[in-house]
Amino acid sequence: MAVVRHRSLQFVLWVIVASIAALTSSVSAQDQCRACHEALGDAPSTLFKNDIHAGMGLSCADCHGGNPKTEDMEAAMNKAAGYIGVPKGDGIVKACARCHSSAPIMVKKFNSLLPLNQAELLSTSVHGTLSTTGKEAIAACTNCHGAHGILKKVDPASSVNALNLPKTCAKCHSDARYMRTYSPALPIDQYDKYRMSVHGKRNISGDSKAAECANCHGSHGILSAKDVRSSVYPTNIPATCGVCHSDAQYMRGYGIPSDQLEKFTRSVHGVALLQKKDLGAPACNKCHGNHGATPPGVESISKVCGTCHALNADLFSKSPHKKAFDQKNLPECETCHGNHDIIVATNKLLGVTQDAVCSRCHGESQNPKGYAAAKGMRALIDTLESQEQAAIALVAEAEQKGMEISEAKFKLRDAHQARLESRTMVHSFNEERFKEVVDKGLGVTAVVREEATAALDEYIYRRLGLGLATLAITILVVSLYLYIRKIERRQATGAK
Amino acid sequence: MVNEAGPAGQKENRRDFLKYFLGGGLVAWLGAVLYPIVAFLIPPKEGEVEVTSVKVGKVGEVEKDSGTIVRFGNKPVILIRNPSGEFVAFSATCTHLDCTVQYRKDLGVIWCACHNGQYDLMGQNIAGPPPRPLDEYRVIIQGEDVLISKKV
């Protein structure tokens, strides 16, 4: 029956359409806010379409409050129903944290692996301090993540994706006028420098493994570099850089070693910075730069080291080694001292023995002048050191014997100074100038040894004197005793 | 007096011997006691080491824009006369690794030869490794004499 089939088909169709309509209207019935605002075509609702929260089934009311089920605007955007309007300032963090800091919601309800402490970290971070308005913190969640078009970090369109993050941070940190309101002295060139750096260049070319702002500074709990707890405080920087750079697996394919942190920790700079907490010692950023991180070029090394070791660098630049090294493309200070694993320079470094570095180039037959100079200088400084030790030993002996020797001790300062100065003068690689400094020291040690020896002689002289005086007294005592005996004997016989 | 020989005479000799022994012993003893005392009484050549203040010399002897190292007790002190003629004095022990600093006319600073530490003419550490400023000493002009006295 055609009419019956038609009518059943119609009915079925009607049911289908009705249910679809019901379903769609039930969807929009669940989020009337969106339905209305989408109809208005405003930006938030447009953006919200792609938002991850929308994908999770959240409505406008989940952040803004209010009743999403009713079409009536007054009823929906009603304070009584919990509507908070557009959250401003600290209200934003509160709104986000309502879910994002709640374990029942994040873990139980949504099975999320995201951390729950972002709001807490932010509140104690430098971004959580009071802004210049005095009304709210400097940054809220939306400043970096956006408000309505929030995407997952791994999404290439996300504002906090590794490849986009530098630009996001630069929105404020490269804005001179904005940063000026906090302090005109704050730098605003970090982004520019970053783009010139190895990390920046790789980041621009799409390598998400390369370091960007959050890798070093953290994301939510960013602290000022002057804060001891900060990941970019000098004593923490080696570890921060080491997160990537000492992970051999991670660094595979980049063609650079991954043992720098280990070498640095052993080195004299590492010990000074990490064990002795001497902030004068360099962390990675002092030599490599921080935002503009680049390994120094071969010719630049002495300038980098020379920032602190100015005298040595100066002497080196004027010495014949500078031209020779540059010609041979040898990195200046690094060739003899190493770069990351710099050990304390002792006398052993100089000379022509096994441990010495000079004989690496200056062979006895190929390069006799250099060989002789190295050998000569080593002999001189060894002499100075042994003479100084001998002088110190003599002074200590005299002191221990109770002789007054403070003046000679005072002179020893000059010997110590000569030794330190000679170790700097090595870098001139000029045996004559070196000898001048060493001779100064040798003169002092000779005088000190003389004075200490004189003190020791005096010590013996005193004991000799005592011996003689005792002899004199003993003679007198014995003779007196005999005299007494004589008198008493005479008296005894006289009395009889 | 009859010179008695025999055992009585021997006794005489022994008596004399004893007397000489006694007399000699007495003299030796007196020498051993008086020699140190007399030597003590003669003042030593090196004068008293004054530690409250040290006389450096005459005002005219110290050139403008120059520095000298002076011994103050057990410590070195650097006396500087700056270009305008005023005197300042500081401890000459570098606060980095105890080398002795010097005045660099060409740089206008107090300089440490060991590691290039620099201090300005107020004693403040301005460059290089020194972690602390130099302690200041007082300079007193008494007539024509320049004296350095204990720290301010």
Add this chain to the structure above:
Amino acid sequence: MTPLWKRLYDWVDERVELGGLVEYMGKKYVPVHSHSVWYYFGGVSLFLFIIQVTTGILLLLYYKSGEELAFESVQFITSKVRFGWLIRSVHSWAANLFILAAFIHMFSVYFTRAYRKPREITWITGMLMFFLALFFGFSGYLLPWNELAFFATKVGTDIAGVIPVVGKSVMIFLRGGEDVTGATLSRMFGFHIAILPGLFTVCLGIHLLLVQRQGMSEPEESGHDVKTMPFFPNFLLRDLLLWLIVLNVVAILAVLFPWELGQKADAFAPAPAGIKPEWYFLFMFQTLKYIPAKILFIDGEVLGILVFSAAGLLWTLVPFWDRETKRGRRARFLTYVGIVAVVFIISLTIVGWLS
């Protein structure tokens, strides 16, 4: 040809009439018995005092008082002045030996009851000299103004301050102020070279005069037919013999064990660990450490000081309350007290030294 000394004697005799004095001295006798060896210790004390005065005057030629210069001047003496090290070490060693000899002299007089009538005044002046000697030691110790001395003086005057009622005033008097400062140094210097020597000389004069007038005391048991020896020349020469040996001992100690100078005193530095007074105060210091902080309602320290003061006073007044001896009987009780005192002092000094 009259010898020189006879001519000198005659010259003086014509003007001063020494005849009577010489005769009197010629008649002096010293008893000889089992305890007569103790007679020497008075002379030894005297000799050591003479050494102190001599070396003290020599040191005075170079010592500079005042906290700026005291330490440095002693350093100067020990390093730059010829034999300065010797004079200084002799002065320090002889000071200690002087006090030791005084202890022995005092105890030997006590045990032999030599303080009994007619020698009460001799005993009193002797005890006064003993206390003055201790004060000599205390004041002299501070003069080099070194670390050890500074803190020892601080502790010592702190203890004086504990005396009830007068303690604070005594402490301020000793210190020349509330704290140990340069003022304390000046004051101790004044005590050491002027006030104490003056007082001591007066007591010594009386003491020696009395000894000359009264002669040596004999122990009670010795009876009346005791052997004697003339003072001139026998006892005197023996005395001189002993004095020479003592001088040699002092010289040996001074050369082989020179007295340390240490570090200059710094009022702001913390006290070094284990500050101890000199050995002659050690037994009192150690005892005070052992007394519990509070006994009934009295402070332990106060009680300790009061007990020591009372003991000292009783000891000084022993000639007046020793009734047994006055009655001519052997005062066994006093001997026991004396032995206990000696053992107490020696053992606590050792304990104090070792801790």
